[in-house]
Every structure is written in structure tokens, then in C-alpha cells.
Amino acid sequence: MFDDDRVFKALGDATRRFLLDLLFKRDGRTLSELEAELTMTRFGVMKHLRVLENAGLVITRRAGREKLHFLNPVPVRLIHDRWIDKYTERQVSTLVDMKTTLESKKWMPVKKRA
Amino acid sequence: MFDDDRVFKALGDATRRFLLDLLFKRDGRTLSELEAELTMTRFGVMKHLRVLENAGLVITRRAGREKLHFLNPVPVRLIHDRWIDKYTERQVSTLVDMKTTLESKKWMPVKKRA
DNA sequence: TTGACAGGTGACTAAATAGTCACATATAGT
DNA sequence: ACTATATGTGACTATTTAGTCACCTGTCAA
Numbered sequence: 001m002f003d004d005d006r007v008f009k010a011l012g013d014a015t016r017r018f019l020l021d022l023l024f025k026r027d028g029r030t031l032s033e034l035e036a037e038l039t040m041t042r043f044g045v046m047k048h049l050r051v052l053e054n055a056g057l058v059i060t061r062r063a064g065r066e067k068l069h070f071l072n073p074v075p076v077r078l079i080h081d082r083w084i085d086k087y088t089e090r091q092v093s094t095l096v097d098m099k100t101t102l103e104s105k106k107w108m109p110v111k112k113r114a
Numbered sequence: 115m116f117d118d119d120r121v122f123k124a125l126g127d128a129t130r131r132f133l134l135d136l137l138f139k140r141d142g143r144t145l146s147e148l149e150a151e152l153t154m155t156r157f158g159v160m161k162h163l164r165v166l167e168n169a170g171l172v173i174t175r176r177a178g179r180e181k182l183h184f185l186n187p188v189p190v191r192l193i194h195d196r197w198i199d200k201y202t203e204r205q206v207s208t209l210v211d212m213k214t215t216l217e218s219k220k221w222m223p224v225k226k227r228a
Numbered sequence: 229t230t231g232a233c234a235g236g237t238g239a240c241t242a243a244a245t246a247g248t249c250a251c252a253t254a255t256a257g258t
Numbered sequence: 259a260c261t262a263t264a265t266g267t268g269a270c271t272a273t274t275t276a277g278t279c280a281c282c283t284g285t286c287a288a
Binding site: 123127129154155157158161162178179180 | 275276277278279284285286
């Protein structure tokens with residue numbers, strides 16, 4: 001199994017992406033803290049965290065009997081660089097910004113169409 | 115199934131990533147052209163291309179009896195934006211550049227499956 | 229119209245993966 | 259030492275998914 005395969009396989013599961021979302025909002029959480037946000041068993045969460053750690057998407061540090069989890073953005077950036085050329089990057093990000101702006105408008109609670 | 119799930123599931127397979135690599139090098143290829151680069155059956159390749167198309171990672175255009183395939187970078191950029199903050203983006207990309215320079219090797223295209 | 233070529237389909241098999249269980253280890257504070 | 263808390267493990271099951279087969283449809287060019 002190649003390194004990049006581990007990364008993409010890790011990202012292939014919705015629960016693991018949710019864990020990354022949690023860590024993106026706030027780093028340095030423990031296993032128990034993360035488990036509280038999910039409906040799954042603790043061991044289920046632990047297995048997911050291990051997959052993320054083996055992929056390098058999450059970095060951990062022991063602190064006493066606790067294990068703190070941190071999001072590592074580097075693999076994500078490497079995905080980006082693999083299929084987005086430096087010369088077209090600006091155009092793509094502009095396009096994405098426009099898209100998300102439009103969509104967020106669509107999602108806004110509309111005052112109502114009287 | 116959510117949109118982002120389709121994207122990540124699509125990226126979870128090495129053959130499909132290899133197809134994206136091929137299209138990244140040169141756009142607008144036909145099914146047969148892509149099949150020639152793989153050891154798999156034509157139908158196998160077709161199924162993979164359909165997964166990529168449903169995920170929005172590949173866009174197609176019919177031209178007579180041929181179907182041309184193009185790489186769409188937008189979903190890739192959205193992955194990036196999900197876990198890389200605009201304020202830390204510069205640091206991360208600098209770090210990645212240093213890393214790739216030092217290693218002097220980027221990710222190799224995945225080899226054909228045995 | 230006929231033959232050759234490009235692409236499309238349903239059903240099947242083998243392998244990979246998510247999630248669970250009961251049980252085990254290690255640390256903090258009293 | 260003792261107990262509550264935080265994390266770690268091996269084996270099992272159910273589901274998903276990659277890849278193949280034989281066969282069908284549509285388009286080009288002579």
C-alpha cells in the first residue's frame with residue numbers, strides 16, 4: 001500500500017471526514033472528547049482515528065493518560081498540488097469562490113418571497 | 115449519498131487516481147485511448163470513468179461516436195478549502211514546497227494493478 | 229447497406245472495509 | 259493501595275466494492 005493510497009482511503013469514509021472537520025474547528029482533542037460527538041462506540045472512533053493517523057492526516061501527542069489529536073494539513077495540500085497546476089490555480093480558486101458565494105446566498109434564510 | 119461522498123469515494127481507488135493523472139497530463143481523451151494505458155478490461159475502465167463523472171471530477175463531451183474526457187479541478191479545490199484555512203494556506207504551501215524540494219520527488223503515478 | 233469501430237449494459241464473483249463485542253493496560257488523584 | 263478514568267487489542271459479521279463475462283447499441287466511411 002502506497003502512502004497516497006492510505007490518505008485517500010482514509011478520506012473515503014464520512015465518519016473520518018467528520019472527525020477531521022471537528023479537529024479543523026478545534027485541535028488537540030482527546031479520544032473521549034471526539035467520541036462524545038459521535039453515536040458510534042469508542043472503539044469504532046478509535047479505529048477511525050488510527051486510520052487517519054497512519055495516513056498522516058492526524059498527528060497525536062501523549063499527555064499523561066490522554067492522547068491529543070491534531071489535524072495535519074500537509075497531505076491535503078499535496079492532493080491539491082497533484083491535480084491543480086500552479087498556473088491555473090488562481091483561476092480555479094476564483095471559480096470556487098464564486099461558486100461558494102452563490103451557493104451560500106441560496107442557502108441563506110430568505111426573508112420570504114411575499 | 116452526498117456529493118462530497120461521491121468525490122471522496124471516487125478518489126479512494128488507485129486506478130481512478132491514475133486516470134485523473136492521465137487526464138491531468140493531457141485532456142480530452144477517449145475511452146479507448148485511456149483503456150490502452152491500463153491492463154484492465156475496457157468495461158472496467160468505463161465503470162471507473164463513470165464513477166469519476168458522477169463525482170464531477172471528470173467532465174465529458176460527445177463528439178460523434180467518441181466521448182471525450184476532461185479533468186475538472188473544482189472538486190479538488192473544494193477538498194483543499196475544507197481543511198486548509200485561508201490564513202494558514204501560505205504557510206502550508208511553503209512547507210509543502212520545501213518538503214517536495216528536499217525529497218526531490220513528488221508522488222509517483224500509481225502503477226497498474228497486478 | 230455493410231462492415232468496422234467506439235461506446236454501453238446486467239448479472240456475477242472475490243476481496244476489502246466498517247462496526248461491534250468482551251477483555252486488557254496505563255495513569256491521576258484520593 | 260485503590261478506584262475511576264482514558265486508551266488499547268483480537269476476532270467476528272455484515273456490507274460494500276472492484277473487476278470480469280457475454281452481449282447490445284450507435285456511428286463512421288466506403
